[in-house]
Amino acid sequence: MPTIDLFSPTPEHALLRQTVRDFAREQVEPQALAYDREERFNLPLFRQLGELGLLGITVPSEYGGAGMDAVAAVIVHEELSAVDPGFCLAYLAHTMLFVNNFCRNANEDQRRRYLDKVMSGAWVGGMCMTEPAAGTDVLGMKSQAVRRGDSYFLNGRKMFITNGALDDKTLGDIFLVYARTDKGISSFVVEKGFPGFSLGQRLHGKAGMRASMTAELVFEDCAVPVVNRLGEEGESTIHMMRNLEIERVTIGAMSTGIAARCVEVMTRYASERTAYGQPIHNFGQIQRYIGDSYAQYMAARTYLYHTAGRMSLDKPGQRVDSDGVKLVATTMAKQVADNAMQVLGGYGYFSEYVVERLWRDAKLLEIGGGTIEAHQKNITKDLTRRMDLIR
């Protein structure tokens, strides 16, 4: 029987992995530390992802996308995150939170108006769910859209929006914004030039993920044409919950990318560094860091690809495992990055070795896209209702 590679199940997946790995090594790695230090987003590099066809990775081919599946999305995030998680987070916000979400819930007219612009990278997109006083409790959002004639008037503030700004003064180009309407939560496509839409502030001072921009966005009687509402009024709680599944799985992939790199770095370092006249990999405690890290990384990675392989992007229904993957993979990545820093000793604490940056980046993954406490809550709720999911 032919063996299937769980992590690159088809020749197309294997080719995609090699293409992204080469691009990441040649183009992304050399700029990563500088953009992290300077808290800058590399827009020209981002646009190269459009030339490679990666910005529409899950968009069906009839709309000009790559037409690939959740496993492909996982592969791209894993490879980019192994060299630059900050840049990868900007990719995730654009490609998963805007493009995938938009494409799956838009009508033909909306797809025709916007897809080319975002798949080429001409426009940078993001998704606005979180508010200053509503994060985990997202359904407690206060932003409101009131319909008058052919427009909705949107009022509210959105917080921590990735790609919300491209630099200190420039708004991102296009956003999928959730807000309350008469019939419940609806979502709207909002362009940067819409009157009443502005950059509240670009948020400085993040511990990690500094190569992606985070911003607070403000909507003051922002006029949004009715034709920019996605789906029917009140339908978007479902859009939001469904898209969280691919978001969580791709954040899981960012985590395995970080862990893979950390295992590589610590293994190499432990055979080159000597103490007491021998390589430090001869010491049992160092072996424990390396052995535990590799095994925990592979366990999380296996769960990740198993879940992604069963996901349908059109009919999501994997909440328990998308939460499970993110819970396991993000906590694993943080621990593995910490193990790597310990193996590298004092050198690990400096930016000369990539571990220092990955260690800072890893922490965000336990918070963004849902906190680990939210995943524990969701898993318990789902299993309590469906004990058959356990075995």
Ligand SMILES: Cc1cc2nc3c(=O)[nH]c(=O)nc-3n(C[C@H](O)[C@H](O)[C@H](O)COP(=O)(O)OP(=O)(O)OC[C@H]3O[C@@H](n4cnc5c(N)ncnc54)[C@H](O)[C@@H]3O)c2cc1C
């Ligand atoms: C760098 C960055 C980028 C982000 N990008 C985006 C983006 O692009 N778009 C977007 O919409 N959002 C984005 N976010 C927001 C992110 O999703 C939220 O920060 C996250 O959902 C947590 O919300 P909060 O920060 O308001 O924390 P809170 O919800 O206030 O949580 C605070 C603490 O209370 C805990 N808690 C809350 N409720 C419960 C409960 N019921 N049971 C147990 N514990 C609970 C939490 O787990 C956490 O430990 C981003 C955040 C960051 C930091």
